Amino acid sequence: NAGVTQTPKFRVLKTGQSMTLLCAQDMNHEYMYWYRQDPGMGLRLIHYSVGEGTTAKGEVPDGYNVSRLKKQNFLLGLESAAPSQTSVYFCASSWISITDTQYFGPGTRLTVL
Amino acid sequence: SQQGEEDPQALSIQEGENATMNCSYKTSINNLQWYRQNSGRGLVHLILIRSNEREKHSGRLRVTLDTSKKSSSLLITASRAADTASYFCATDSEYGNKLVFGAGTILRVKS
Numbered sequence: 001n002a003g004v005t006q007t008p009k010f011r012v013l014k015t016g017q018s019m020t021l022l023c024a025q026d027m028n029h030e031y032m033y034w035y036r037q038d039p040g041m042g043l044r045l046i047h048y049s050v051g052e053g054t055t056a057k058g059e060v061p062d063g064y065n066v067s068r069l070k071k072q073n074f075l076l077g078l079e080s081a082a083p084s085q086t087s088v089y090f091c092a093s094s095w096i097s098i099t100d101t102q103y104f105g106p107g108t109r110l111t112v113l
Numbered sequence: 114s115q116q117g118e119e120d121p122q123a124l125s126i127q128e129g130e131n132a133t134m135n136c137s138y139k140t141s142i143n144n145l146q147w148y149r150q151n152s153g154r155g156l157v158h159l160i161l162i163r164s165n166e167r168e169k170h171s172g173r174l175r176v177t178l179d180t181s182k183k184s185s186s187l188l189i190t191a192s193r194a195a196d197t198a199s200y201f202c203a204t205d206s207e208y209g210n211k212l213v214f215g216a217g218t219i220l221r222v223k224s
Contacts, residue, residue, distance in 0.1 A: 004155075042215050
């Protein structure tokens with residue numbers, strides 16, 4: 001089992017550019033999440049999904065969009081990147097509920113210039 | 114708003130010593146979890162304790178939960194250099210619709 005994987009691992013964007021982060025899990029989990037981690041602030045939930053075809057807003061959704069077309073994949077899009085979106089992004093998944101044990105990917109370090 | 118807050122922010126100990134980290138939260142919870150994050154890596158789940166449990170063990174880890182004080186502690190016994198990491202507590206939010214993570218405790222174990 002690969003668990004939760006994320007691509008890419010690193011990315012540098014210029015302000016205004018767009019990109020998509022891909023998350024994949026092979027544990028057949030229903031729930032998937034995107035977080036961002038900034039120094040001294042812990043993890044903040046961006047968007048999440050409770051099943052294939054569903055998405056919901058988290059704590060800091062502005063500037064991001066998501067899609068869950070397949071159960072194993074959860075995509076995070078930045079349509080017009082801003083320097084404030086410089087962060088480390090983590091994808092996670094869980095099996096039976098949003099407050100159950102979550103399994104995290106290795107992260108994507110994004111820098112927006 | 115942050116539900117869980119860890120204390121201390123940073124802790125430095127010698128190998129073989131015990132490390133204790135604390136987490137306080139604001140509203141009632143169903144469960145509390147502890148995660149570890151090594152530098153440059155994703156979070157790894159350590160232990161989950163439910164609101165009706167007072168203590169839980171896993172190897173060298175001991176977690177306690179005091180719901181009357183709205184606090185939890187994570188004890189790592191006989192620490193090793195490999196325990197150097199950030200440790201986060203996470204609780205279900207007031208409305209049960211997400212996990213809320215604290216800012217973490219940075220543990221450094223010197224060999």
